[in-house]
Amino acid sequence: MAQIKEDDGFLTAEQKSNLGLIASYGVVIVMIIIALYPTIWILSASINPNNSLSSSSLIPAGATLDNFKELIFSNDYPFFVWYWNSIKLGVLSSIIAVMLTAMSGYIYAKLDFWGREYGLMLFLVIQMFPPMMAIVAIYVLLSMFGLLDTHTGLLIIYTGGAVPFASWMLKGYFDSIPTSLIHAAKIDGASQFRIFWQIMLPLAKPMLAVVAMFNFIRPFSDFILASLLLQSQEQLTLAVGLYRMVASQFSQDWTMFAAGAVISAIPVMVLFLSMQQYFISGLSAGATKE
Amino acid sequence: MKPESSTNISTNSNQRWMSSLFSALFMGLGQLKNKQYLKGILFIIYQSIIWFINIDITSLVLGNIKLPGISLSFEPFYLLNYLQQKIYGVYTLGTIPGEDHSLFFLIEGLVAIIFTFILIGIHIFNIVDAYKNGKLVDQGEETPDFSKSWDNFLEAGFPYIGMSPGMVVLLVATVFPVIFTICLAFVNYDANHLPPGQILSWIGLRNFKDLVMFTQWKGAFVSVFTWTVIWAIASTILSYGLGLFVAVVLNHEHIKFRNVFRTILLVPWAIPAFVSILIWRYLLNYNFGHINKMLMLIGFDKIQWLSDPLYAKLAILMVNLWLSFPFAMAVCSGILQSISETLYEAAIVDGATILQKFFHITLPLVVRQVTPLLIMQFAFQFNNFGIIFLLNDGGPPVFKFSSTGAGGTDILISWVYKLVIRKGLYSYGAAISIIIFFMIAGFSVYQFRQSDAFKEEELR
Numbered sequence: 001m002a003q004i005k006e007d008d009g010f011l012t013a014e015q016k017s018n019l020g021l022i023a024s025y026g027v028v029i030v031m032i033i034i035a036l037y038p039t040i041w042i043l044s045a046s047i048n049p050n051n052s053l054s055s056s057s058l059i060p061a062g063a064t065l066d067n068f069k070e071l072i073f074s075n076d077y078p079f080f081v082w083y084w085n086s087i088k089l090g091v092l093s094s095i096i097a098v099m100l101t102a103m104s105g106y107i108y109a110k111l112d113f114w115g116r117e118y119g120l121m122l123f124l125v126i127q128m129f130p131p132m133m134a135i136v137a138i139y140v141l142l143s144m145f146g147l148l149d150t151h152t153g154l155l156i157i158y159t160g161g162a163v164p165f166a167s168w169m170l171k172g173y174f175d176s177i178p179t180s181l182i183h184a185a186k187i188d189g190a191s192q193f194r195i196f197w198q199i200m201l202p203l204a205k206p207m208l209a210v211v212a213m214f215n216f217i218r219p220f221s222d223f224i225l226a227s228l229l230l231q232s233q234e235q236l237t238l239a240v241g242l243y244r245m246v247a248s249q250f251s252q253d254w255t256m257f258a259a260g261a262v263i264s265a266i267p268v269m270v271l272f273l274s275m276q277q278y279f280i281s282g283l284s285a286g287a288t289k290e
Numbered sequence: 291m292k293p294e295s296s297t298n299i300s301t302n303s304n305q306r307w308m309s310s311l312f313s314a315l316f317m318g319l320g321q322l323k324n325k326q327y328l329k330g331i332l333f334i335i336y337q338s339i340i341w342f343i344n345i346d347i348t349s350l351v352l353g354n355i356k357l358p359g360i361s362l363s364f365e366p367f368y369l370l371n372y373l374q375q376k377i378y379g380v381y382t383l384g385t386i387p388g389e390d391h392s393l394f395f396l397i398e399g400l401v402a403i404i405f406t407f408i409l410i411g412i413h414i415f416n417i418v419d420a421y422k423n424g425k426l427v428d429q430g431e432e433t434p435d436f437s438k439s440w441d442n443f444l445e446a447g448f449p450y451i452g453m454s455p456g457m458v459v460l461l462v463a464t465v466f467p468v469i470f471t472i473c474l475a476f477v478n479y480d481a482n483h484l485p486p487g488q489i490l491s492w493i494g495l496r497n498f499k500d501l502v503m504f505t506q507w508k509g510a511f512v513s514v515f516t517w518t519v520i521w522a523i524a525s526t527i528l529s530y531g532l533g534l535f536v537a538v539v540l541n542h543e544h545i546k547f548r549n550v551f552r553t554i555l556l557v558p559w560a561i562p563a564f565v566s567i568l569i570w571r572y573l574l575n576y577n578f579g580h581i582n583k584m585l586m587l588i589g590f591d592k593i594q595w596l597s598d599p600l601y602a603k604l605a606i607l608m609v610n611l612w613l614s615f616p617f618a619m620a621v622c623s624g625i626l627q628s629i630s631e632t633l634y635e636a637a638i639v640d641g642a643t644i645l646q647k648f649f650h651i652t653l654p655l656v657v658r659q660v661t662p663l664l665i666m667q668f669a670f671q672f673n674n675f676g677i678i679f680l681l682n683d684g685g686p687p688v689f690k691f692s693s694t695g696a697g698g699t700d701i702l703i704s705w706v707y708k709l710v711i712r713k714g715l716y717s718y719g720a721a722i723s724i725i726i727f728f729m730i731a732g733f734s735v736y737q738f739r740q741s742d743a744f745k746e747e748e749l750r
Contacts, residue, residue: 017544020644024542028551031536034612035558038569041580100456113449119457125734126464128666130673132703133723134467136474136716140393141467160463163456192448223564224676228711239564243680246568254572261565272560273553280620 045258067259079260081234082241085151086219086264089237093155094215097162098208104163105170105204106196110182120171123164131161131225142229149231157225158218166211169282173207174200210278213271220268238264306424313420317413320420324427328436333416340409344368376402383477384489392490396473400466468727474720481714497721510694510705511722518701521607522672526664528611533618534656538648540619541626552623559616567680570609571596574681597686599698606699610677614667625659626652662737669733673726678704702726 047063071079107113108120131138138157139148147153177200185195201208219226223239230236236244242264245257272279305324313320318333339345344365351357380399384390423433434442444451475497477490501511536555540548558566573580574595582592595605629652637647678684684700695708702722710719 021542021544024539024545027536027539028545028555032551032554035555035616038566038573038612039557039561041573042565042569100459104453104456107449107452111449116449119453121735122460122465124737125731126460126468128669128673128730128734129464129468129727130675130703131464131467132673132675132707133726134464134471135707136710136719137467137470141397141470144394144397156459156463160459163460163464167453167456192445193452196452221562221564223680239562243564243568246572257568261569265561265565268562269557269560273556276553276556276560276620280617280624283617 042258042261045255046262048255048258067255068263071256071259071263074256077241077245077256077260078234079241079263082236082238083264085235086237086239089151089155089158089219090216093158093162093218094212096155096159097166097215098212100159101163101166101170101211102201102204102208103196104167105207106174106200108167108171109174109177110179110200123168127164127168131157135228139228148229149235151235154219154226154229157229158215158222162215162218166215169211169214170204170207172282173204177203206278207282210275210282213275214279214282217268217271220264303428305427306421309420309424309427310417313417314413317416320417320424324420324423324433326423326433326436326439329439336412340369342366342368373402373406377406383491384485387489388486390489391486392477392488393479393485396477396490397470400469400473471720471723472727474717475724477717479716479720480718484714497717501718501721506691507694510688510691510696513688513691514696514700514702514705517603517699518672521603521701522668524607525610525614525671525674526667528607529614529667530618530622530660530664532611532615533620534622534653536615536619537622537626538652540623552620555619556616558612559614559620563613563676564680566613567609567677570612571681574605574609596682599686599688602682602686602699606677606681609681610671610674613677614671618667621660621663622656625656629655665733665737669730669737672701672730673703674701675703675707679707684708 046067047065049062049064049066071077108116142148142153142157145153147156181199181203182195185199190198219237220239222237223243226237227240227243230240233241238260242257242260245253245260309320309323311320312323313333316334317337318330318335321327321330321333324330342364344363346361346363376398378399379395380403382395383392384395426433476492476494478493478496479485479490482488483490501507539545540552540555545551574582576582576592576594576597579595581595586592593601595601633651634647637651642650678699678701682697682699684697684704686698688696688698694705695713696705697708700708703726706719706722706726709715709722
């Protein structure tokens with residue numbers, strides 16, 4: 001066996017490799033501590049018995065679940081209404097987004113027609129614009145139709161923003177489905193719509209699920225649009241409600257916020273981590289060069 | 291007797307041009323001339339309604355029940371006059387203060403313009419259809435009957451019909467607001483000119499001029515713009531730098547539980563950003579934040595993380611790094627795993643050190659694949675309103691820019707928010723939005739050129 005050994009001083013290759021491994025573990029552990037630090041802090045804050053958060057130990061003295069109880073039975077914060085609002089908006093926007101974009105994704109991936117490139121260019125450009133930029137326009141338009149402070153108004157903006165990105169992701173997925181299937185179906189005389197509905201759509205189920213998930217999560221993570229368009233306490237989503245707990249100058253309920261943040265962030269976190277590879281490949285689709 | 295169609299050939303007929311002309315004069319006439327009677331009649335009915343009928347949405351009252359209904363009355367050119375009047379409204383933006391709402395005039399006028407384009411489009415479609423079928427007649431062929439042409443229409447129009455629902459929502463909810471914003475940048479919409487109390491007027495480029503002429507505004511604009519660019523570049527490079535570093539470390543051949551570690555490191559990415567940013571805001575608090583407490587424990591002074599301009603910038607970059615490195619790490623890990631092992635083996639045979647392997651093999655390969663993502667990341671950070679607003683509200687306030695509202699960590703988009711929501715300077719906000727618009731559009735077009743999505747795939 002020809003083993004490569006480097007004789008450049010004090011350490012053999014094996015020792016060097018061991019040192020490298022120890023250093024690697026060191027880096028990883030430091031990074032993990034940094035990555036989890038705020039998470040652990042919020043968990044500890046949520047079981048902190050008093051509102052001052054003065055404790056600096058990991059498990060505060062007299063740890064209690066009172067904050068969760070107080071939040072759930074609170075008269076000031078309709079926590080479950082906010083939760084329900086977020087779920088409702090999430091379900092509706094994921095269903096609508098999938099219905100609106102499944103066919104566009106297929107069409108842009110597999111059909112050749114005039115305007116195809118302009119459409120793709122439009123998607124790409126629009127995708128880079130935050131809705132914040134047109135916030136005055138959105139505000140005026142929604143107020144003109146009496147849709148301010150309603151979930152319908154927010155839903156329209158959410159789905160409008162979801163179209164380019166979702167179409168783009170679905171297009172990427174349909175691109176990977178062999179075109180020969182379409183040829184075969186055409187020879188059998190299937191119409192365009194049937195080819196899409198009966199052959200291509202069932203094949204795209206995994207990506208449809210990812211698109212649905214992405215849009216389901218949106219109301220849980222979007223703070224900005226919801227905070228500008230929703231006003232009344234019963235209409236708020238979780239994000240806005242939680243923000244208002246700590247943003248007001250007069251009352252800063254940090255422990256309650258911590259409890260609320262734990263309840264609302266854990267499902268989203270689990271969802272993201274369990275679907276990480278789909279989300280990451282979806283997010284980088286259309287950008288990475290093959 | 292010869293059949294009609296063959297006479298047409300022999301006389302070198304120009305049915306296609308005649309039909310087009312007929313259809314241009316009045317929709318459907320060309321189709322009639324091409325002997326497509328049902329289609330022609332449908333077009334004629336359509337155009338008659340558009341030109342001669344006043345359609346009004348009313349409500350029919352039956353006892354206690356109100357039903358929505360439509361009333362039709364004969365009124366030549368009603369719709370065309372209506373559209374013309376609405377489009378003229380874009381020019382005047384209203385005349386009677388207190389009654390005419392300039393913004394609504396603008397919106398209705400823009401809708402009228404779009405609607406006019408659609409009507410013209412339908413008319414052109416009609417002419418093209420007459421031309422095509424006329425050509426068939428010229429070539430001595432039969433024109434397709436109604437059910438055949440309907441099938442053809444569905445088949446050729448499938449792409450457009452299929453994507454229209456998504457496109458309509460996109461246009462209404464995203465594209466239209468952008469167009470409206472562009473218009474706002476050229477009117478004097480601010481706290482002193484609030485419709486419907488006042489009538490707005492078009493003022494050309496004055497908003498843009500103001501931003502670069504008034505000393506305080508100019509200073510604020512230059513300062514915010516510079517920080518925006520630094521912010522976007524620094525946070526992009528930092529996140530991918532750290533992401534790549536961690537990915538390389540995790541890729542160490544003997545490391546165990548690699549996937550577990552990677553998943554744990556993805557936690558900052560998986561938590562909703564607004565939650566973690568608010569937590570960081572608390573952790574960085576001068577008086578009771580945990581970070582200052584720990585600094586004091588190990589014998590340092592407290593740091594003004596959120597109220598000193600320099601530390602505030604540093605803090606926001608660090609928090610953003612915490613938020614954004616996991617995704618970069620995940621992407622880089624994927625790329626690292628695709629690099630062939632033989633490259634490294636060859637390098638070892640040549641006696642390359644670890645650093646040489648990194649800089650001559652890993653880095654170039656990763657950079658090449660990751661460049662498009664870097665550009666997207668840059669565009670995203672350029673407009674990353676959420677972290678700026680939630681962590682520090684764009685603060686700390688900067689005294690010399692006090693009348694502009696721009697704070698020490700404000701980027702363009704968060705400054706737009708302050709101008710619009712807090713100062714009521716809607717048109718200034720729109721003008722800055724347009725500047726952002728051009729910057730981002732530049733990146734996107736560059737990105738579009740780079741992307742292979744359009745060139746290399748097979749269609750059909």
